[in-house]
Amino acid sequence: MAPKIVRVPLFLVGAVLIFIIGVRIGSNFCEIKQEPYAIDSSLSTATKLNKNLQSIEKKDFKSFSFAYNTTHLWSMRLADDNYYRIARLLPCRTVKYTNGPNQEIMNSCDQSVINEFSVEATLHAQQWLYEHQHPIDCTNKKFAILHSFAWSGFGSTLHQIVWAFGRALAEDRIAIYETPGNWLHGNCKLGTPDCFFRPISNCSIPSKVHGNQTIRMPANTHHWFEPTHPPIFQNQSFNWYRSQLLFYLIRYNPETLAYVQSTVAKYFNPPSVDSHRPYIAVYVRRSDKVRGREMSQSYSLQQYFDLFDTDARLAKITKVYVNSEDQKVFSEFDQLNKNKQGYYKLLSIDATRDVTFPTLISMPVEQRSKIILEFLTDLYIEVNADLHVGTLTSNWCRLVDEMRFVLEYDDDDDGGRILRLKENSASCTS
Template identity: 65%
Template sequence: LYGTCSSGTPDCFFLPITNCSIPSKVDGNQTIHINANVAQWSNPIYPPIFQNRTFNWFRAQLLFYLLRYKPQILTHVQDTIAQYFKPSSIELHHPFIALYVRRSDKVTSREMSQVYSLKQYFDLFDADARKANIRNIYINSEDQQIFNEFIQLNKEKNGYYNLLSIQARKNVVFGSLTNMPKEERGQIVLEFLTDLYIEANADLHAGTLTSNWCRLVDEMRLTLGKISPYYTPENRYLVDMPM
């Protein structure tokens, strides 16, 4: 996933967790390691100091910390946005909605019960967007067809929405990503990180509940204090899937 980066770790894209070594004792107290990669859904483990917080809150805070972009990655993301957004700064496009539409392998693997049309997503937030006078929308999807759907749908809405997008490769899912050459994988990950930056900074977010990507965006937004409604056409979580 790290392209040609020599370290082959998340440090290729994100700031290191710490520049300090881990001592065996802190203030005379023995430090402990918590194995948090076991039963993370049914019996989550997190530091006692945060026991009065929900696990979702802790996970979102930890995730936000781990995904702090390195300066050169942030520069790349901002340069990409400047290349495709007119005007070039994301701050000049507020308020805007970010929409992620997941299809393809999520449907064939039955993690999603069906393919949802773009109209089904728009029907969830269109009234709220008009009340708030939000016209800009950023659309992200692995399905290239979604942009043709937007053109037709926006005609029916008399051109109300202004589309924001970046040039990125489509039809990329985890299985195809891991089979790509290193150089190509690295470029795709940079596109993902640009998408993440844009969607996390949106004023409203709509997406696909069973998508890991949408849950990632939602947790990043939670840490940023964006607790506005989350719009999704689905009514069940991945953990509700029949075995």
Template identity: 70%
Template sequence: LYGACSSSTPDCFFLPITNCSIPSKVDGNQTIKINANTGHWPKPILPPIFQNRTFNWYRAQLLFYLMRYKPETLAHVQNTIALYFKSPSIDFHHPYIAVYVRRSDKVRSREMSQAYTLKQYFDLFDADARRANISIIYINSEDEQVFNEFAQINKEKQDYYKLLNIPVQRNVVFGSLIHMKSEQRRKIILEFLSDLFIEANADLHVGTLTSNWCRLVDEMRLVLGKTIPFYTPENKLLMDWRRRK
């Protein structure tokens, strides 16, 4: 999964969890390792200032910490933005809206009840985007057809929207990713991390919460303080889908 990186761990792309080493003994006592899996901490002690935080808040904070980009990763993302967006920083494009359209295997596996057209996404946010004077849009999808749909929609809207886009390999899902050669996987992962950076920093975000990717982006945005509504054409969350199985 981590390409040709020698460590074969998330440290290939993200900062290490800690730079501290674990001594074999402390004050003459042998240290032991305890797996912090679910069930080991039935009554966690929470810092008083965070007593009223939800489980999702804690999960989002932990995820954000674990996925802090290494300087090399961040430099790659910023160079990608500078190359394809014709500006040195994503900050020059605010305000913008990011749209993630998930289809393919999610529909085949019935995690998504259907594949939604791009127009169904646009119908959710178009009025709000216009009221907020947002005309820049970033679209991410594994389905190349989505960009043809955008061209038609934008034509009907008198070219109101300016498209931001990174030319990446499409039709990549987890099943195909893990069967790629190591160098190709690394390239795809860096493309994913570029997408993640752009979507997490968007002023508005649109997607489907049955998608692991959209939930990841949503949690990243929560930590960044972006608490505005999430636009989705689905009428259920993942927990609803699980409950019915």
């Protein structure tokens, strides 16, 4: 899989925050109690979707439109027997998110956390976001035109767009993208994230931009320094709210989803992620993160595997999806797995490696767009894995973490709820 280019730098233990490529990217911190990695158990197969949704009271869905249902559930992976088996085997984990508006501590066995991140809460949040952004009549609505996307890595750019989107909602505005935009990660005429994702809104830019009715809002300057929520989400946690916004913004459009699924089918045999569950996804971040000293050192693949090997064997998980911008990782896997008597079966896709932000922006537009599709294929695979391991100093790993927050809870056999468990107390906010 293609590497994830320069993203918002975060602190490792004792690491110093720096600025990359002169982009104003804000201050971010990680609190890490063990190693700088996180491991999560995932929700799983879409074949359980209808059954699980039917278990939720009908009144919860009576206002859901057909358009909503057909554009929001592209990656909803609800829990199945494999998920419960894995979740019950792993111990409770505590993760501390720092440097947000408030310090948030998430315990995987805390009922209040479990309730907040429920499937019902996600469905209602996504419905509200969709209906706010897709009114029946756009006349006399307040708008925020999002413009000037950051020239930074894919994850960093998306997180800054999420901030601008959240600010627009807090002001009761419908967020719309300026077109053509300057989003360097797409090659369509729109020049916005809509090149790859579902449209952010059904409204167009008003013919007159004046006064307070329609304002322009840059999407390249902030990372939630002072986040504000619309009244309906006022009592929700920072991590829950930001994750919901991100999930809404990056719903794959049909063309993107078709590319992703065809790529998976090309390299996975059988040709779907569901056919390989349970599996672990491991993302190894190196290159510019180490050269820029955002990471104090380059961690070996062995160090990543040491975090989950015991749990993987306990849960009888043998398949592992390995991804990195560093081609050497795959040679490391061969030796590592040899030492483990071939316990693990490698899953991977053929993709461009050794890409950093400077090399990405120097590429022709068509080539750059292809690499972004490779990124999105990896995102799909990582989000839907049963366990995920990665350095949270990377904006990419935070994208995966946030997507999994949205998808991670569901009813167990006893009517309770289970959180995807984290191997280490390592997490970040910005």
